[in-house]
Amino acid sequence: MEGYKIIEVKESVFANNNKEADELRGKLKDQGIFLLNLMSSPGSGKTTTLKGTIAALKDDLKIGVMEADIDSDVDAATIEKTGAKVIQLHTGGMCHLDAGMTSQGLESLGTESLDLVILENIGNLVCPAEFDTGAVKNAMILSVPEGHDKPLKYPLMFSICDALIINKIDVMPYFDFDLDACVKYAKERNPDIQIFPISAKTGEGMEAWENWLKEQVLDWQKK
């Protein structure tokens, strides 16, 4: 028997998602909880990156994870082993989470005493970009095998993200991936985007990402 709950989240009845997202952020601010919305394509390495990030930060921050998925719970089972507090959100086929669904998840997770909650959003570069979840910051993972042209093809996703993790740099020699071009395209969409080339598998580059995330959390709690 797994130790994590599985929650069926329903699309919000509130028409104004942006307003609801702002209200959620206000509530998180009052409670000193930092919510990170982590997005990517399927198979970019979100779960492996999360595992490494949790291992590095868990001594300094109390971390919770909400694993959103259409209907499986393979990621929650993996994340649970890190010792982080985790729940699985099922969207029942929905391709994204809105602020209302995120609120339901946070309530079920129980956020008392947590510093950082990471929402692993549905694996999709299109729909999740269109809905403000109420997160304090948005991050995305693009992996080397996906190709450096993705900022051209999914402009909205790149423009709403505060951080871009470029994962699987260990396999760069086997792919025609132009890192400079990728950085250039991403910055054209979003000049302020922070870019972290990493290999979640080997650990290369993880520290810079983890330090950035930790700073964001402490900054949010201080203000």
Added chain:
Amino acid sequence: MEGYKIIEVKESVFANNNKEADELRGKLKDQGIFLLNLMSSPGSGKTTTLKGTIAALKDDLKIGVMEADIDSDVDAATIEKTGAKVIQLHTGGMCHLDAGMTSQGLESLGTESLDLVILENIGNLVCPAEFDTGAVKNAMILSVPEGHDKPLKYPLMFSICDALIINKIDVMPYFDFDLDACVKYAKERNPDIQIFPISAKTGEGMEAWENWLKEQVLDWQKK
């Protein structure tokens, strides 16, 4: 100046997408045109696979391609070089195509004298699976770097596809990809699914896929 048109397709006003999809298939049958709906995540190698497929089949079949994208046209520019008739469909942010949007695309493409039209759907394993485009067959590409557990996480996509192309097998040594497990998971979702491990980059395995597709087209035109 590119030689291909860019079409802004709008979501269908018809409530009954399934009915509209069946009607479109009937029309295609009368005209002897085979429509393949090709789906995948971003970066799985759809465009490279298409290039190879067109090169192999263009002497036997007259081929048209509809490149669906949110708002770029990088793929249409690539496919145009193959000599296939191509148009770019822009969905204006929509994460999928329905039968009405596909019909608009076919009209703009001009299907007279074509044997095979390939719809390169939006890069997304969630939403495109939920809408029948009117295609005769559905195929999807899963690439090795995405991981062998994807049939567990995106069950609907795997269950509606007639063919599963497993691409980028040339990089198998650098990833923890269990081909047997992937095949097992996919067949659990869909016992009849045809599976083609390929490398679009090296050409390995492409012939089996191309032969299957050609057979489907000839079979559809014969019946």
